[in-house]
Amino acid sequence: xxxxxxxxxxxxxxxxxxxxxxxxxxxxxxxxxxxxxxxxxxxxxxxxxxxxxxxxxxxxxxxxxxxxxxxxxxxxxxxxxxxxxxxxxxxxxxxxxxxxxxxxxxxxxxxxxxxxxxxxxxxxxxxxxxxxxxxxxxxxxxxxxxxxxxxxxxxxxxxxxxxxxxxxxxxxxxxxxxxxxxxxxxxxxxxxxxxxxxxxxxxxxxxxxxxxxxxxxxxxxxxxxxxxxxxxxxxxxxxxxxxxxxxxxxxxxxxxxxxxxxxxxxxxxxxxxxxxxxxxxxxxxxxxxxxxxxxxxxxxxxxxxxxxxxxxxxxxxxxxxxxxxxxxxxxxxxxxxxxxxxxxxxxxxxxxxxxxxxxxxxxxxxxxxxxxxxxxxxxxxxxxxxxxxxxxxxxxxxxxxxxxxxxxxxxxxxxxxxxxxxxxxxxxxxxxxxxxxxxxxxxxxxxxxxxxxxxxxxxxxxxxxxxxxxxxxxxxxxxxxxxxxxxxxxxxxxxxxxxxxxxxxxxxxxxxxxxxxxxxxxxxxxxxxxxxxxxxxxxxxxxxxxxxxxxxxxxxxxxxxxxxxxxxxxxxxxxxxxxxxxxxxxxx
Amino acid sequence: xxxxxxxxxxxxxxxxxxxxxxxxxxxxxxxxxxxxxxxxxxxxxxxxxxxxxxxxxxxxxxxxxxxxxxxxxxxxxxxxxxxxxxxxxxxxxxxxxxxxxxxxxxxxxxxxxxxxxxxxxxxxxxxxxxxxxxxxxxxxxxxxxxxxxxxxxxxxxxxxxxxxxxxxxxxxxxxxxxxxxxxxxxxxxxxxxxxxxxxxxxxxxxxxxxxxxxxxxxxxxxxxxxxxxxxxxxxxxxx
Numbered sequence: 124x125x126x127x128x129x130x131x132x133x134x135x136x137x138x139x140x141x142x143x144x145x146x147x148x149x150x151x152x153x154x155x156x157x158x159x160x161x162x163x164x165x166x167x168x169x170x171x172x173x174x175x176x177x178x179x180x181x182x183x184x185x186x187x188x189x190x191x192x193x194x195x196x197x198x199x200x201x202x203x204x205x206x207x208x209x210x211x212x213x214x215x216x217x218x219x220x221x222x223x224x225x226x227x228x229x230x231x232x233x234x235x236x237x238x239x240x241x242x243x244x245x246x247x248x249x250x251x252x253x254x255x256x257x258x259x260x261x262x263x264x265x266x267x268x269x270x271x272x273x274x275x276x277x278x279x280x281x282x283x284x285x286x287x288x289x290x291x292x293x294x295x296x297x298x299x300x301x302x303x304x305x306x307x308x309x310x311x312x313x314x315x316x317x318x319x320x321x322x323x324x325x326x327x328x329x330x331x332x333x334x335x336x337x338x339x340x341x342x343x344x345x346x347x348x349x350x351x352x353x354x355x356x357x358x359x360x361x362x363x364x365x366x367x368x369x370x371x372x373x374x375x376x377x378x379x380x381x382x383x384x385x386x387x388x389x390x391x392x393x394x395x396x397x398x399x400x401x402x403x404x405x406x407x408x409x410x411x412x413x414x415x416x417x418x419x420x421x422x423x424x425x426x427x428x429x430x431x432x433x434x435x436x437x438x439x440x441x442x443x444x445x446x447x448x449x450x451x452x453x454x455x456x457x458x459x460x461x462x463x464x465x466x467x468x469x470x471x472x473x474x475x476x477x478x479x480x481x482x483x484x485x486x487x488x489x490x491x492x493x494x495x496x497x498x499x500x501x502x503x504x505x506x507x508x509x510x511x512x513x514x515x516x517x518x519x520x521x522x523x524x525x526x527x528x529x530x531x532x533x534x535x536x537x538x539x540x541x542x543x544x545x546x547x548x549x550x551x552x553x554x555x556x557x558x559x560x561x562x563x564x565x566x567x568x569x570x571x572x573x574x575x576x577x578x579x580x581x582x583x584x585x586x587x588x589x590x591x592x593x594x595x596x597x598x599x600x601x602x603x604x605x606x607x608x609x610x611x612x613x614x615x616x617x618x619x620x621x622x623x624x625x626x627x628x629x630x631x632x633x634x635x636x637x638x639x640x641x642x643x644x645x646x647x648x649x650x651x652x653x654x655x656x657x658x659x660x661x662x663x664x665x666x667x668x669x670x671x672x673x674x675x676x677x678x679x680x681x682x683x684x685x686x687x688x689x690x691x692x693x694x695x696x697x698x699x700x701x702x703x704x705x706x707x708x709x710x711x
Numbered sequence: 712x713x714x715x716x717x718x719x720x721x722x723x724x725x726x727x728x729x730x731x732x733x734x735x736x737x738x739x740x741x742x743x744x745x746x747x748x749x750x751x752x753x754x755x756x757x758x759x760x761x762x763x764x765x766x767x768x769x770x771x772x773x774x775x776x777x778x779x780x781x782x783x784x785x786x787x788x789x790x791x792x793x794x795x796x797x798x799x800x801x802x803x804x805x806x807x808x809x810x811x812x813x814x815x816x817x818x819x820x821x822x823x824x825x826x827x828x829x830x831x832x833x834x835x836x837x838x839x840x841x842x843x844x845x846x847x848x849x850x851x852x853x854x855x856x857x858x859x860x861x862x863x864x865x866x867x868x869x870x871x872x873x874x875x876x877x878x879x880x881x882x883x884x885x886x887x888x889x890x891x892x893x894x895x896x897x898x899x900x901x902x903x904x905x906x907x908x909x910x911x912x913x914x915x916x917x918x919x920x921x922x923x924x925x926x927x928x929x930x931x932x933x934x935x936x937x938x939x940x941x942x943x944x945x946x947x948x949x950x
Contacts, residue, residue, distance in 0.1 A: 225845065275833035630814065
């Protein structure tokens, strides 16, 4: 008999950012017994940092159409986007955003009282025409407004929150299905098996694998680590978005909405260099395009600052009124972290790791997938994923700005709807053997029992982040990636013999950081192996040695398993309410 | 040169498994080695390189998630947006006052969250939903500015003597700011009920206008003003 306490729920949601809270709300509001496990109090989740907006073709400023949004998403993703998924997301977007307004999200407003919308990179009308105002915004604090609104509605719906609980590992049923997770109460050190008919991973991204990132300290890829260790795959992990405007050195994000409102980038000569790289959309081109341009400016000696290591974001010409009304948050960040008031001087910015396009592969209902030996998709019974942790794939090789908040809401909602239906039809409570629960505690026990004299986790973490930064950044090439991958494998081995010095049971954050490092390392290895494997340039994956997109060999999703095994999935070309966008050169 | 750049950090320590009572512990940090220019960077440097048992909360490290409220040389603030250049070379860090300490700089926020939840912090509207968004004029929306941006860091509430005295009955500035955020929202139809629920002698009226909340709010918000606006609405309601 296992000594581990078991708690049973209809659904366990891991993660309390936008995706987890939206899924939980759908389920709790329909009367199901839902537990949300989050390693931080819900409003500390990284969704809170999102600034610029959430896209939906509401057409509040000028005519818009979800089909144009769909085209922008597919084209921006460099044709690696699954078109059935992008279609679903863009078609549902207006309804999903209206629902948020009804929940109370304090959107900024236009003169006629409708939701305020601003332009953003890669959003166009008429299939690649002029920029269109599609990003629905609450000033430049849209993520904060969304996260708090969703949390508040979950309070009203009486969702069960397990705040400051850390999910450890997946527990499998007798039949190999996902039966829940083991989790650690951070405050007391107690471990519990959260057993459920369905488990939803909404654990967010993992930007902390890089030295420089806009991501919060908590973005450590916990769901991906758990999935990989359970033998499930991750998809398209070579595609990481570098945001063109992270504050130099600090890493904090300056929203693309700043360029949407009319800001632009300058090199050290004061030249608006995006006019040269992208004459049509200029500073409102896709993020991968702008980040590459900035990096080329810096590499070719036109970077600003004493070390020539950044470019400049000019906003002062927008005037105090626009900055105060539309961009108050980024002004605050800029003054605090760059010592620059954007009303007077340009902000020093540099491309900075921002978003993980890859994740746990799912279908458009949010159910997780694996690939069998004959290369066929197989649903993973009991496991669902949504948000940045998932790869549906609506972002393909490069995500459009504002499509992340949309992804969270649309697919968090979709998982909720799917599970509400499945629970109504009768979803069985899995049967679990004690040995399976014990198995999901092996990792935490390893850390708890680690003896002094082993490797230092912090040294490993710093080395890992440095390798990812240097060898898997905006531009990549074979030799650096192979050497980086070899070094990572060595670090992974070192990590198995690392020591946790603090053995306290009470709010032991050193232990949490070690458990997070296991997950970061798994994500870093998946990223490095997938990046070295893909011998072409597409979207955010840009190689010096394979500079062109190669549709003949690489128009497919990478599926990676922790034992370094690869599989591939075709890109979906079957939207049902709109004409397919044929494979073609990416329109600039 | 390095001598000038040593910061002495004295930190409140308490691990209930090891310590019978709290103690203060000294750390010497060479700021030249700290990557970053905020107080949180120093705290993380200590944890990463000197003492992994030092315990505090942190998440966004940019002042929007509200995790790392601490008492810095006697004043509450967020470690991640407190500039090192603005601090003296000796810094004393204590947990936020008025809440039970779990370990070191981590306090039990349950009482704070309870008071927040008592205000029913969610939009309530009984009217039939339109198929599109509810309309709200820019002027009505502007009434929410200065209210909705709260990050629930608890710096204000734990700096408030009225909360220290009646933490169970007085809602505290953060919760009252949230109450105001929904009272002021033109889309909320429960204004009167919300005002009535605040009309007892404690929930709101224990605010003595001391304004500690205003002086510590890391987001520059003004709970005292929000509380005053609620009072005015109550008077208008009675008149």
